[in-house]
Each structure stands twice: as structure tokens, then as C-alpha cells.
Amino acid sequence: MKLWGGRFSKDPDQMVLEFDECIEIGNRMYEQDILGSIAHATMLGAQGILSEEDTNAIVNGLNGILEDARNGKVTWSVDAEDIHMNVETLLIERIGEAGKRLHTGRSRNDQVALDNHMIVMDACREILALLKDLNEALLSTAEAHLNTAMPGYTHLQHAQPITLAHHLMAYVEMFLHDMRHFEFTCEQADEMPLGSGALAGTTYSLDRERVASLLGFSRITMNSLDGVSNRDYFIDFLSAASLTMMHLSRFCEELILWCSSEFAFIEMDDAFATGSSIMPQKKNPDVAELIRGKTGRVYGALIGLLTAMKGLPLSYNKDMQEDKELFYDASDTLQHCLAVFTAMFRKITYRKERMAEAAMDGFTNATDCADYLVKKGIAFRDAHRISGELVAYCISKGKILSDLSLDEYRSFNPIFDADIYDAISLETCIGKRNIPGAPAPEAVHSSIENAKKRLSMFSF
Numbered sequence: 165m166k167l168w169g170g171r172f173s174k175d176p177d178q179m180v181l182e183f184d185e186c187i188e189i190g191n192r193m194y195e196q197d198i199l200g201s202i203a204h205a206t207m208l209g210a211q212g213i214l215s216e217e218d219t220n221a222i223v224n225g226l227n228g229i230l231e232d233a234r235n236g237k238v239t240w241s242v243d244a245e246d247i248h249m250n251v252e253t254l255l256i257e258r259i260g261e262a263g264k265r266l267h268t269g270r271s272r273n274d275q276v277a278l279d280n281h282m283i284v285m286d287a288c289r290e291i292l293a294l295l296k297d298l299n300e301a302l303l304s305t306a307e308a309h310l311n312t313a314m315p316g317y318t319h320l321q322h323a324q325p326i327t328l329a330h331h332l333m334a335y336v337e338m339f340l341h342d343m344r345h346f347e348f349t350c351e352q353a354d355e356m357p358l359g360s361g362a363l364a365g366t367t368y369s370l371d372r373e374r375v376a377s378l379l380g381f382s383r384i385t386m387n388s389l390d391g392v393s394n395r396d397y398f399i400d401f402l403s404a405a406s407l408t409m410m411h412l413s414r415f416c417e418e419l420i421l422w423c424s425s426e427f428a429f430i431e432m433d434d435a436f437a438t439g440s441s442i443m444p445q446k447k448n449p450d451v452a453e454l455i456r457g458k459t460g461r462v463y464g465a466l467i468g469l470l471t472a473m474k475g476l477p478l479s480y481n482k483d484m485q486e487d488k489e490l491f492y493d494a495s496d497t498l499q500h501c502l503a504v505f506t507a508m509f510r511k512i513t514y515r516k517e518r519m520a521e522a523a524m525d526g527f528t529n530a531t532d533c534a535d536y537l538v539k540k541g542i543a544f545r546d547a548h549r550i551s552g553e554l555v556a557y558c559i560s561k562g563k564i565l566s567d568l569s570l571d572e573y574r575s576f577n578p579i580f581d582a583d584i585y586d587a588i589s590l591e592t593c594i595g596k597r598n599i600p601g602a603p604a605p606e607a608v609h610s611s612i613e614n615a616k617k618r619l620s621m622f623s624f
């Protein structure tokens with residue numbers, strides 16, 4: 165008979181059983197579930213709600229189950245529906261009567277909420293560590309490429325020259341945003357819902373603060389309905405995960421472009437690429453493509469849970485059981501992607517000459533030519549036009565700006581002097597952009613130091 169079978173005349177139909185159960189995904193949180201139960205029982209004992217003998221039997225029994233589960237010695241059963249009733253059933257099997265007292269003053273609704281809060285906090289910490297690794301890899305590569313010139317793009321057209329370090333530091337900033345989102349998500353999940361009961365608290369004098377402190381929570385939830393029906397922390401998690409995947413996906417898209425023969429900026433390590441079954445010459449950036457592709461399923465989880473929640477009346481509804489599958493799928497996907505991406509990134513070879521060549525290609529110094537004229541007293545709008553006319557002239561002659569003679573320059577405006585060549589050199593275009601956040605090596609060096617400091621301030 166079911167743990168809740170008292171008022172029923174028969175067991176659920178097999179189809180219902182299979183439809184309703186969630187043990188396959190729920191078994192992933194046996195650790196949190198059992199630790200939560202140990203804290204609950206300990207508190208019940210301290211409050212005199214359970215006898216010392218029963219409390220000890222329960223705590224020892226639960227520790228035994230935990231140990232066996234960690235060693236893969238427990239088989240969870242679909243019949244017991246979910247992880248909560250699996251653990252409770254097993255406890256009763258093992259210790260008898262005392263086991264039947266564990267669920268005093270508790271509902272599966274606040275129990276699952278507790279487990280959920282704990283799994284989200286655990287996952288946030290794991291992801292923060294992975295993001296930190298990735299940022300460290302990016303920072304050390306950036307440090308090594310402060311002077312590696314490359315084109316900066318807008319509209320995927322050559323725009324202005326930058327450095328590889330500067331480009332990579334943009335991603336460091338994005339992944340720092342992500343770390344703050346996961347830190348926030350962890351704070352959102354950091355409230356202890358046990359004691360909310362099914363929805364309306366309980367008549368037992370539970371010491372909720374005690375349970376919170378036993379489990380390492382910094383506060384308790386303050387409304388029993390919210391305690392069992394809140395899934396915002398999952399949505400915060402999925403939203404943070406979606407943003408991180410979006411950042412990874414954009415990065416992957418660039419790496420895919422950069423290793424094409426059109427760009428040829430980088431070479432992927434052979435261990436992080438794959439071949440073709442028909443075309444012998446192929447070396448494909450599968451890892452980057454797959455990460456880009458998996459972004460869709462993480463967005464899917466976010467939209468899935470937002471949609472599942474949108475019409476639910478307070479408080480607990482079974483719809484919410486969908487939360488865990490979406491959460492675990494997104495969390496696994498993100499963690500896997502972060503680990504593989506970081507490993508792949510560490511092995512990339514950069515073709516510095518090719519990048520520098522491209523940095524000068526496409527008139528990336530045309531803005532600097534206009535700025536040169538402005539510094540000589542010409543209004544920016546006129547300077548912009550003159551520089552544009554020079555570009556058009558170069559295109560018609562198959563030249564670049566630095567190829568033009570001083571006479572050619574002067575035929576567009578007599579103010580041009582021999583110092584124009586220095587003003588539009590690659591070194592000047594990059595090196596003189598030396599304000600905070602700009603690509604000059606000195607400025608990027610400061611950004612790196614600043615990012616390292618911010619990275620070291622995360623504790624998880």
C-alpha cells in the first residue's frame with residue numbers, strides 16, 4: 165500500500181503510477197533529501213516532539229541509507245513515486261516503527277521545496293567554479309596577447325583595429341556578469357522552506373531557525389504558501405544559465421568563423437576537432453558547434469518552466485514536478501559545455517601574423533585619418549568626408565591608406581603632412597586608444613588586473 169493509501173480503496177493504475185513518478189530524476193537529489201531529513205529529525209528531537217531513542221534511530225537509519233546510496237547499494241523504486249517516499253519507505257523497512265515518525269510536522273511539499281533550494285545552491289557553486297576556471301584561462305591568454313593586433317568588427321565588417329587581449333577581455337566581462345547572476349541565484353535560493361507544511365505551516369512547535377542553521381541556510385522563508393509554491397530560484401537559475409549559454413554560443417560562433425579558411429585566425433587543437441567520413445581534408449569545429457546548438461535546449465528549459473508556472477494557483481500543484489527535469493537538463497548541459505569549452509579554449513593556437521594582416525585590411529584606420537584632420541583644426545564632419553573620399557580613391561587604385569603619397573593626400577586637403585603616416589599606423593591606432601576600457605595594451609593590462617581583483621572576490 166502507498167504511504168498515503170489510507171483513504172483509497174485501490175492502488176493507482178499502472179499507467180498512473182508510471183505517469184506520476186519522478187524517481188529517475190528525483191534520485192539525483194537523495195543526498196539533499198536525506199540531509200534535510202536528518203536536520204528535520206534532529207530538530208524534532210531537540211524540541212521534544214520525538215523521543216531521543218526515535219531520533220537516534222532515525223538519524224542513524226538515514227545516515228546508513230545515505231552511505232549505501234553513495235556506494236550505489238540502493239535501488240530506488242517507481243512504486244514509491246518519488247525520492248521522498250523512497251527514502252521514507254526504506255527507512256521504515258530498516259528501522260521499523262521509529263521510521264514512521266520522521267514525517268511528523270512535514271509535507272512532501274515543503275520537503276521537495278527544501279531539496280530544490282539545496283540543489284540549486286549546490287549547482288550555483290559548481291557553475292561558479294567552472295566560470296572561474298574559464299575566466300582564468302581567458303585572463304592568462306589575454307595577458308599573453310596584449311600586443312596581438314586583430315580587426316575589431318561591427319556588422320561583421322572590419323571596423324577598427326583592436327588586440328586579441330581586448331577581444332578576450334570582452335568575454336571575461338560577460339562571464340563575470342554570469343558569475344554575479346549565479347551568485348544572486350544562490351542568494352535567492354538561500355532560504356529554508358521546511359515548516360511551511362503542505363501549505364499552511366503546522367501546529368507542532370518546530371524550530372525552523374534550527375533546521376536552517378543545521379543545513380547552512382542564512383534565513384527561513386516567511387510565508388508558508390510561498391514556501392511551497394515558489395520556484396523563482398529555479399527560474400533565476402535557468403535565466404542565468406541561458407545567459408551564460410548565450411555568451412558561450414557567441415564565443416563559439418566567433419571561434420567557428422576564426423578557424424575557417426576565410427579568417428584563418430586560429431587553429432583548433434586536433435584533439436578538439438573532428439573529421440569527415442567522406443572528405444579527407446576536413447577538420448571540423450564540432451565542439452564549438454555543439455555548444456552553440458545546446459544553447460537552444462537551455463533556453464527551452466527556461467521557457468518550459470516559465471510556462472509551467474504561469475497559470476498556477478497557490479500553492480503547490482503537481483505541475484511543479486516538471487521543475488527538476490528542466491533544471492537538471494540545463495544544469496548538466498551548462499556544466500558540460502563550460503568544462504569542454506575551457507579545455508578547448510586552452511589549446512587554441514593563434515595565427516598572429518594573419519590576424520595583424522587582417523587588422524590593417526579594410527581601412528580600419530580611416531577613423532584615425534579623420535581624427536588626424538580634426539586635430540589639425542578641421543571639423544569632424546568634414547574630416548569624415550575627406551577620409552571617406554580617400555578610402556574611395558584607394559579602392560579605385562587598389563591601395564590602402566598608408567600606400568598613398570603625401571602629394572596624393574594633399575590633393576584631398578593641403579593640411580596633410582608627413583606625420584599622417586604615423587597617425588594611421590597600426591601601432592598608433594591601437595596604442596593611442598588608451599582610456600579605461602579601450603584596446604591600448606596599457607589600458608587592457610589595467611582591465612586584466614581589475615578583472616582579476618573582481619574574480620578573486622567571489623566566494624562559493
Ligand code: ARG
Pocket residue numbers: 186246272273276482484485
Ligand atoms: N514529487 C513531488 C515533486 O517533485 C514532490 C511533492 C509532491 N507533493 C504532492 N502533494 N504530491 O514536486
